[in-house]
Amino acid sequence: MNLNYPIVKIKDKSSKAFRLSKNPWVYSGAIHELDSSLEDSQLVYLEDSKGRIGIAYLDKNGRIPLRFLLFTEADEKFDTNSIISRLNDAWNLRSSFLDFSFTNSFRFINSEGDYLPGLTVDIYHELAIFSISSNYVKNWIRIVQEFLATKGIQYFAIKNENSGFSFLTEKHISEIRFKENGLEFQFSIQDSQKTGFYLDQRDNRKKIETYASERSILNTFSFTGAFGIYGKRGKAKHIHNIDSSNKAIEASKIIQEINFPNDNTFQHSVADVFSFLREMEVSKYDLIVLDPPAFAKSKKSLPQAARAYKDLNRIAFQKIAKNSIIFTFSCSGFMDKNLFRQIIFAASQEAGRKVQILEELGHSFDHPVDIFHPEGDYLKGMVLKIE
Numbered sequence: 001m002n003l004n005y006p007i008v009k010i011k012d013k014s015s016k017a018f019r020l021s022k023n024p025w026v027y028s029g030a031i032h033e034l035d036s037s038l039e040d041s042q043l044v045y046l047e048d049s050k051g052r053i054g055i056a057y058l059d060k061n062g063r064i065p066l067r068f069l070l071f072t073e074a075d076e077k078f079d080t081n082s083i084i085s086r087l088n089d090a091w092n093l094r095s096s097f098l099d100f101s102f103t104n105s106f107r108f109i110n111s112e113g114d115y116l117p118g119l120t121v122d123i124y125h126e127l128a129i130f131s132i133s134s135n136y137v138k139n140w141i142r143i144v145q146e147f148l149a150t151k152g153i154q155y156f157a158i159k160n161e162n163s164g165f166s167f168l169t170e171k172h173i174s175e176i177r178f179k180e181n182g183l184e185f186q187f188s189i190q191d192s193q194k195t196g197f198y199l200d201q202r203d204n205r206k207k208i209e210t211y212a213s214e215r216s217i218l219n220t221f222s223f224t225g226a227f228g229i230y231g232k233r234g235k236a237k238h239i240h241n242i243d244s245s246n247k248a249i250e251a252s253k254i255i256q257e258i259n260f261p262n263d264n265t266f267q268h269s270v271a272d273v274f275s276f277l278r279e280m281e282v283s284k285y286d287l288i289v290l291d292p293p294a295f296a297k298s299k300k301s302l303p304q305a306a307r308a309y310k311d312l313n314r315i316a317f318q319k320i321a322k323n324s325i326i327f328t329f330s331c332s333g334f335m336d337k338n339l340f341r342q343i344i345f346a347a348s349q350e351a352g353r354k355v356q357i358l359e360e361l362g363h364s365f366d367h368p369v370d371i372f373h374p375e376g377d378y379l380k381g382m383v384l385k386i387e
């Protein structure tokens with residue numbers, strides 16, 4: 001069979017890693033020869049001096065110019081059926097572990113983690129939101145849409161590069177309501193950040209129920225207050241959501257009313273978390289959630305980001321009551337688990353508090369990580385007990 005995919009040569013010293021560990025990302029440094037006249041956004045064979053390694057797609061101007069779709073030495077092809085087979089696998093994984101009548105919001109495709117690099121698809125009840133990090137992946141959108149239509153999805157939107165969403169068909173909606181572990185959430189499609197909701201924290205939000213009883217919760221970087229909603233179900237006696245975004249706080253008031261109408265145990269404030277924590281009186285709260293945005297946006301900014309994480313945690317440790325719980329997170333992909341632990345270590349030392357790690361946390365199962373692609377493992381967290 002002659003498939004005629006063009007060939008891109010990989011350096012022999014780099015190809016060993018691809019043959020052994022099968023990380024799908026090929027940086028420009030690993031490319032031996034790339035014909036500059038090669039058309040962008042197409043499938044290519046990757047080869048070294050020993051022969052074929054696999055099939056990848058080309059994204060000439062991307063940060064990652066080639067991403068493997070298939071590791072194979074044979075004359076295989078990667079076509080619509082290959083994509084549909086991966087979509088089926090991804091759907092079966094979610095549907096076997098989620099009860100959709102209880103949780104109908106989840107990540108359907110997690111890019112490299114579901115072997116469809118560059119594509120993320122989040123489902124919120126009848127809405128699918130695509131987000132794409134490579135031009136080539138645009139070729140898959142129609143296939144995914146048709147697949148999801150058979151699963152009852154009615155609305156399709158794509159996240160724009162800068163901000164906001166565009167609908168892919170004539171069918172539009174302005175707001176979407178959905179369920180997570182039996183609780184109700186919603187967002188307005190144009191106002192929301194990222195993909196509308198932070199689905200990766202689902203299991204960790206659920207976890208807070210176990211620790212919340214009779215506690216006063218300070219939910220920092222609260223976005224639409226989801227940790228607080230679970231805290232209330234876990235019988236917390238007071239919940240204070242803090243976010244710098246006015247829109248997020250307005251949305252969190254609405255979501256609170258939907259789940260717990262006329263409930264005066266909730267408080268919502270628009271504020272900068274760092275200033276709020278510095279000014280806050282000591283011992284006011286005995287459960288604090290620290291879920292900041294990614295402080296490290298690049299490897300270069302890691303030292304500065306590490307200081308910000310340390311400051312944030314140190315101040316919380318200094319201010320929290322005795323016998324308290326902290327849920328602390330970092331979603332910076334550039335910071336690994338060990339570094340995060342060192343930061344928490346330093347923060348505890350500087351605050352002069354005894355700290356026990358009760359649990360280590362990560363993302364929910366619908367954000368799978370390909371073991372050969374550790375870059376996909378970005379969310380880390382801990383449940384801490386402060387003496």
Ligand code: SAH
Nearest residue numbers: 198221222223226243244245272273291293
């Ligand atoms: N915990 C949330 C997600 C947090 S996302 C959830 O489970 O849904 C991070 C949030 O931090 C965003 O809503 C952003 O508006 C807010 N934010 C960023 N910098 C901030 C700051 N300095 N002070 C307060 N909020 C901030």
